[in-house]
Amino acid sequence: MxxxxxxxxxxxxxxxxxxxxxxxxxxxxxxxxxxxxxxxxxxxxxxxxxxxxxxxxxxxxxxxxxxxxxxxxxxxxxxxxxxxxxxxxxxxxxxxxxxxxxxxxxxxxxxxxxxxxxxxxxxxxxxxxxNCSTIQLVVALKPLLDKFGLEEVRVSTYQAVSGAGQGGYDELMEQTSNHKDDHQPKTFPHTILFNCIPQIGSFNDEGYCSEEVKIMKETRKILGQDKLKVSAFTVRIPALNAHSESVWVTLNKEVSRDQIMATLSEFKGIVLQDDPKKSVYPLARDVSGKDPVYVGRVHRDPENPKMWLMWVVSDNIRKxxxxxxxxxxxxxxxx
The missing domain is CATH 3.40.50.720 (NAD(P)-binding Rossmann-like Domain)
Incomplete structure (x- = not known):
């Protein structure tokens, strides 16, 4: 007990x-x-x-x-x-x-x-x-690292307003209910309704915002890969909850799609939703309120046989x- x-x-x-x-x-x-x-x-x-x-x-x-x-x-x-x-x-x-x-x-x-x-x-x-966006990324990367090795990771995030707390959530809801009005943003640097804002946090002199720096540094530390190349670009979108990420992963060797899919599906905490021709892939509004990290749209880059693209979605307040x-x-x- x-x-x-x-x-x-x-x-x-x-x-x-x-x-x-x-x-x-x-x-x-x-x-x-x-x-x-x-x-x-x-x-x-x-x-x-x-x-x-x-x-x-x-x-x-x-x-x-x-x-x-x-x-x-x-x-x-x-x-x-x-x-x-x-x-x-x-x-x-x-x-x-x-x-x-x-x-x-x-x-x-x-x-x-x-x-x-x-x-x-x-x-x-x-x-x-x-960081919330780092957690779902490293869960998706870990099985690939262990099985195939990682050379480089690039990620573009599409982050829900709940990541900015209750104020961000309330701001989108208020703007949505009064969508014809002019809005003075409080939580975000611009109106979030019907918009995408390529800024989460403050900017450094190199042009990266603080959320991007967190992802890059934390990913290396969690995975124990100090030399891993990681590049991030973060965007706030008018979704209420659950962050989405498009991820480009370059492995250390060429592998088949079946090997990638089997490796991801066997990993604790990952749920595969991957049948794009039937429009099956993770969606923020479906994933909100759920615990796992969802992965879909797994496909190989046409120019680099070691690079794979995938779509990673998870509830940023839960997982x-x-x-x-x-x-x-x-x-x-x-x-």
């Missing part, structure tokens, strides 16, 4: 935090005590989970005492300050922010890919949850955030 854990969730009332709660319920995650943390605006609220009601708290000194595990989904600044305090209090800190992802002393984990980095023998520490964090916890406590 699994032992029940004392769990904290920082950012419990946000979009990812609410998905944490939903998944903890769905997966019957064994909880002895829940401490949901949020801003002072949420004081007085209660979170219902597994037949109990837990009052929302604010972060303060000693708030993590006695906890086994704390999930963080409240942004870089809060994680930088409070995640080390959770570890000092004796808890594992699973952090969904970018604060520690590229820290050489912090593991960056996708359980299907490099879950061996955390086990039941691990000591309390900060464990970084990767791209909350689910991956819970799977990390399950790897530590119940593997």
């Amino acid at each position: 699994k032992r029940k854990l004392k769990v904290g969730v920082v950012g419990a009332t946000g979009m990812v935090g609410q998905t944490f709660m939903k998944l903890l319920e769905e997966r019957s995650f064994p909880i002895q005590e829940l401490r949901p943390f949020a801003s002072e605006n949420s004081l007085g609220k209660k979170i219902d989970l597994q037949g109990a009601s837990w009052p929302v708290q604010v972060l303060k000194e000693g708030c993590f005492d006695g906890l086994d595990l704390v999930f963080f989904s409240s942004g870089d600044d809060i994680s930088k300050e409070w995640a080390p305090k959770a570890v000092k209090a004796g808890a594992f800190a699973v952090d969904n922010s970018a604060a520690f992802r590229m820290d050489p002393n912090t593991v960056l984990v996708v359980p299907e890919v490099n879950g061996n980095l955390v086990t039941k023998d691990s000591k309390p520490q900060i464990i970084a949850n990767p 791209g955030a909350a689910l991956n964090g819970i799977q990390i916890a399950e790897q530590i406590f119940f593997s």
